[in-house]
Amino acid sequence: MHDSDPEGKRLPIKLDSTSNGEFAPVSLWPANIEANRLAHEAAATNAKRLGCSKRAFLTSSCGAASTLLAFNAANAAAGRTGGFFELPRDAALDMQLARAQVGPARQEFILDVQGHFIDTPKGTSKSAEVFLKDVFMDSDTDVMVLSFVPSARDAEPVTIQAADEVRRLVDKLEGTHRLLLHGRVNPNQPGDLKGMDELHERWGISAWKTYTQYGPNGKGYFLHDDVGIRFIEKARALGVKNICIHKGLPFGPRSYEHSQCSDIGVVARRYPDVNFLIYHSGFVSTVTEKAYDASGKSDGIDTLITSLRKHQVKPNSNVYAELGSTWRFLMRDPEQAAHALGKLIVACGENNVLWGTDSIWYGSPQDQIQAFRTFQISAELRER
Structure with missing residues (x-):
């Protein structure tokens, strides 16, 4: 098999400007550039200490641990200490210790609720064949939702x-x-409500996926609009009561309000027997995630929290926050990641934050898994 990276130029944990296509790529910040530099420097040093090539080191669990430790150093130097990757320094050189920290020795059950591919000819980077390899062979994912x-x-x-x-x-x-x-x-698109019968009866789908900012002539809808209510009622009638809604990562300024989460609390309160899975959790890449703004005027994840609070939807009830692309973007800034995850755990509940990676837009989800396994919110932020 041809080795596409014989010199070890690719880090096992990727910090880059890649987008899933739903938001404009955001350039790396200086701390990210320094993190990547330190990771390469550490990899070269540690590979020599272990007597192996840089490429062999980077493809090992020690390589992933070494990379995350370098990210910690760069973030700390930049004053970004609200979140961090928790693992002992010896994991960069001790394979057994590294496997216990970043896997696969962790032995978790991993359900990824958001994956994608494109139905294209074989050989393209987003084809079904690549999807199967990236998800089921090159990552620790157990079950994926397409x-x-x-x-x-x-x-x-x-x-x-x-x-x-x-x-x-x-x-x-x-x-x-x-x-x-x-x-x-x-449901605001001709034929889609009618087509729900076939999706359920013939194809045995597990949940519905909708985009409230999308629609004919660029006009979106709210779930509490008439068309949204008809959608929810039909989902209930068919017995598939899991509704996944893209919120955040807006496609552009048109119908922007429909990309936000103001309608989630309304329908969650009205339909307690329906599960509402909020894909991306309302995250917006151009909005800095901070502590929750109780004024209710902030964009991003705060729009979800404000809606749940306003309509008295309790944690661990029927609203779930999904992390696809959100975690992948926030890996570059553990401070923002700590605020985002902390807010979601408090508002949605510790049982209602869902793992999703939006792969294969970013390649194999393995690096997202390894980073998340070790992530911790600092004691200072937890006490706020």
């Missing part, structure tokens, strides 16, 4: 038929049911 992007019914990058084919392939390869499917529904 999601869909917003589109018209006759122009879907991935059809439900193609998704089902991949699901059947995973079943054959693994012998267990490791890939679940969403059913894409935009």
Whole structure:
């Protein structure tokens, strides 16, 4: 097999400006550039100490541990200490210790509730074949939920038929049911409400996926609008009462208000028997995540928290915050990550923050898994 990185130029934990296509790429900050530099420097030094090539070191658990330790050093030097990656310094040189910290010796069950691929010819970087390799062979993911992007019914990058084919392939390869499917529904789009019957009866979807900022002529909708209520009522009638809603990561200024979370508290309070899974948690890449602003005027994740508070939706009830792309972006700034995760745990509940990676837009989710395994919120922020 051809080694695409024989000199070890790629770090195992990626800090870069990659986007999932739903937001404009954001350039790395100076602390990120320094973090990457320190990680390469540490990798070269540690590889020599262990008597192996830099490439061999970086592909090991020690390489991941060494990289995260370098990120800690760069963030601390920049005064970003609200969050950090907790692991002993010896993990950079002790393989058994490193495996216990970053895996796979951790032995968790990992359910990733947001994955994607594009139904394209073989050989492309986002194809089904690459999806299978990145998720089920090159990461510790146990179960993945395949999601869909917003589109018209006759122009879907991935059809439900193609998704089902991949699901059947995973079943054959693994012998267990490791890939679940969403059913894409935009109720403000002709034919989508009617199409819910087929998605349920023929394709056996596990949840619905909708984009409230998307719609005909660029006009979105709120879940508490008439069309949104018809959507929820039909989901209840069909017995698939998991509704996944893209919130945050706005597509642009048009219909921006529909990208925010003001409607979530309304419908969660009205329909306590329906689970509302908030994809991206309302995160906006251009909004700095800080402590919650009780004025209710802040954008980003605060819009979700404000809506839940306003409508008295309690933690650990029927609203779930999903981390796809949100965690991947905030890995570059553990201070913001600590604020974001802390707010979501308090508002949605410790049982209602969902792991999602938005892979394979970012390649294999393994680096996101390794970073999250070790992440901690500082004692100072926890006490606030």
